[in-house]
Amino acid sequence: MDPIRIDDPRDPRVAAYLDIRERDLAGRQGRFVAEGKVVLDLLLSSRRFSAESILILENRLGGLEDMLRKAQADLPVYVVAGAVMDAIAGFHMHRGILAIGRKETPHPAASLLDALPAQALVVVLVGIANHDNMGSIFRNAAAFGADAVLMDTTCCDPLYRKAIRVSVGAALKIPFASFADTAEFTADLDRRGYDQFALSPRGRIDIRDAPRRERLALYLGTEGEGLPESLLSRLQTVRITMSKGFDSLNVAAASAIALHHFSR
Amino acid sequence: MDPIRIDDPRDPRVAAYLDIRERDLAGRQGRFVAEGKVVLDLLLSSRRFSAESILILENRLGGLEDMLRKAQADLPVYVVAGAVMDAIAGFHMHRGILAIGRKETPHPAASLLDALPAQALVVVLVGIANHDNMGSIFRNAAAFGADAVLMDTTCCDPLYRKAIRVSVGAALKIPFASFADTAEFTADLDRRGYDQFALSPRGRIDIRDAPRRERLALYLGTEGEGLPESLLSRLQTVRITMSKGFDSLNVAAASAIALHHFSR
Numbered sequence: 204m205d206p207i208r209i210d211d212p213r214d215p216r217v218a219a220y221l222d223i224r225e226r227d228l229a230g231r232q233g234r235f236v237a238e239g240k241v242v243l244d245l246l247l248s249s250r251r252f253s254a255e256s257i258l259i260l261e262n263r264l265g266g267l268e269d270m271l272r273k274a275q276a277d278l279p280v281y282v283v284a285g286a287v288m289d290a291i292a293g294f295h296m297h298r299g300i301l302a303i304g305r306k307e308t309p310h311p312a313a314s315l316l317d318a319l320p321a322q323a324l325v326v327v328l329v330g331i332a333n334h335d336n337m338g339s340i341f342r343n344a345a346a347f348g349a350d351a352v353l354m355d356t357t358c359c360d361p362l363y364r365k366a367i368r369v370s371v372g373a374a375l376k377i378p379f380a381s382f383a384d385t386a387e388f389t390a391d392l393d394r395r396g397y398d399q400f401a402l403s404p405r406g407r408i409d410i411r412d413a414p415r416r417e418r419l420a421l422y423l424g425t426e427g428e429g430l431p432e433s434l435l436s437r438l439q440t441v442r443i444t445m446s447k448g449f450d451s452l453n454v455a456a457a458s459a460i461a462l463h464h465f466s467r
Numbered sequence: 468m469d470p471i472r473i474d475d476p477r478d479p480r481v482a483a484y485l486d487i488r489e490r491d492l493a494g495r496q497g498r499f500v501a502e503g504k505v506v507l508d509l510l511l512s513s514r515r516f517s518a519e520s521i522l523i524l525e526n527r528l529g530g531l532e533d534m535l536r537k538a539q540a541d542l543p544v545y546v547v548a549g550a551v552m553d554a555i556a557g558f559h560m561h562r563g564i565l566a567i568g569r570k571e572t573p574h575p576a577a578s579l580l581d582a583l584p585a586q587a588l589v590v591v592l593v594g595i596a597n598h599d600n601m602g603s604i605f606r607n608a609a610a611f612g613a614d615a616v617l618m619d620t621t622c623c624d625p626l627y628r629k630a631i632r633v634s635v636g637a638a639l640k641i642p643f644a645s646f647a648d649t650a651e652f653t654a655d656l657d658r659r660g661y662d663q664f665a666l667s668p669r670g671r672i673d674i675r676d677a678p679r680r681e682r683l684a685l686y687l688g689t690e691g692e693g694l695p696e697s698l699l700s701r702l703q704t705v706r707i708t709m710s711k712g713f714d715s716l717n718v719a720a721a722s723a724i725a726l727h728h729f730s731r
């Protein structure tokens with residue numbers, strides 16, 4: 204593909220990139236923003252997502268030619284000077300590599316579970332509303348080979364720009380889906396033979412003693428409230444033992460410890 | 468103490484709180500900013516740091532009376548309306564609890580090590596320049612009972628406002644000190660009988676197999692570069708085994724896994 208030079212920040216061909224910070228909050232009709240070389244590489248290699256266009260700082264183009272060969276031949280690649288990039292994005296974009304991706308149609312959680320192998324590790328998120336934590340949990344899930352992330356409807360969008368960036372692209376790599384009814388979802392995992400562990404500071408078993416079976420679901424809740432009592436009373440509960448006097452751990456840090464324990 | 472009402476954001480008594488975001492970058496002559504109830508509580512209980520003043524939103528005062536009784540009797544407590552708080556701080560302060568603390572005189576690393584017990588776990592940081600990572604590492608160090616954090620001079624300040632906040636106050640709890648010469652510092656830990664482990668993706672031993680001895684130092688480096696070769700060749704190296712195809716872990720997440728492993 205031949206890069207297309209853009210000099211006017213109001214050029215309609217780059218309208219999808221305008222004011223990307225504000226538009227994150229308003230949603231983007233089935234699209235998402237990928238930033239940086241690593242994330243762009245994952246997007247171009249993805250079978251679930253496709254790129255609609257790429258916007259690159261002129262001085263970054265040289266290092267990307269190999270990667271861009273992976274893209275479909277008709278993918279528009281727009282090239283801009285630094286001042287034009289900043290005027291489009293609405294703030295100073297020091298990374299200089301952006302792409303617009305198209306979301307896939309959401310799957311029901313059950314059909315994602317249907318597609319998993321006999322040995323599977325899934326992460327179940329309840330009420331994770333912070334994009335930093337969401338991105339970090341995806342990054343940890345990818346680092347320790349989790350097969351899927353399932354989340355309730357109060358979780359934030361893993362394809363929010365910042366969540367993708369913090370995940371270093373893992374949000375584009377690990378399949379995810381939402382479920383509407385937690386009790387039904389938990390019952391479905393039971394029927395499918397999953398061992399279900401809920402991580403909680405008051406968990407009954409120390410994580411060091413938690414067995415890793417063939418099919419395992421790890422539930423993580425919000426930092427403040429934790430997982431709801433209705434889940435804690437129904438699932439096996441595991442704790443990460445901490446120091447007396449400072450028993451406070453960020454949910455992403457907790458996910459790293461638990462996923463490392465359960466990975467093989 | 469009787470709270471002192473302030474109505475003028477330019478009142479010289481609250482000058483230390485002016486434009487706190489910008490002033491972070493410029494340094495604050497031996498002072499730091501503590502935000503939020505948990506951090507204020509740690510500051511008021513600290514034997515290493517003292518508070519110079521407190522600035523509270525008027526509607527938050529009610530819940531803090533018990534805590535404020537811990538403070539020295541002559542500590543000024545300024546109370547303001549929301550608009551005055553925002554005008555002083557220079558942005559919207561939704562937390563509504565701020566304090567100015569005074570830093571202690573920096574100790575040499577050796578005198579901090581002198582003060583540690585026979586069984587000790589210390590964290591050694593090289594080149595950690597990101598305040599989020601710094602704060603998270605302190606939080607994890609506190610959660611898993613580390614006795615001290617030692618850092619080279621290229622690390623950022625753990626008493627930067629954001630680092631304290633992300634640490635949930637652990638930066639005020641765990642003693643820390645800097646060392647100028649890494650080779651000398653490492654030799655000093657050797658003489659003191661520390662087992663020294665450097666965490667690295669290319670580490671020789673899997674962290675699961677790393678023994679926990681009486682005195683242990685855990686070295687963490689920056690995410691991009693990692694620890695310098697001169698350290699990796701001199702210390703025992705440990706790795707956190709990750710999934711093939713996505714072997715990327717944030718340094719704070721890595722610290723959580725390693726400190727959890729080495730804690731008892």
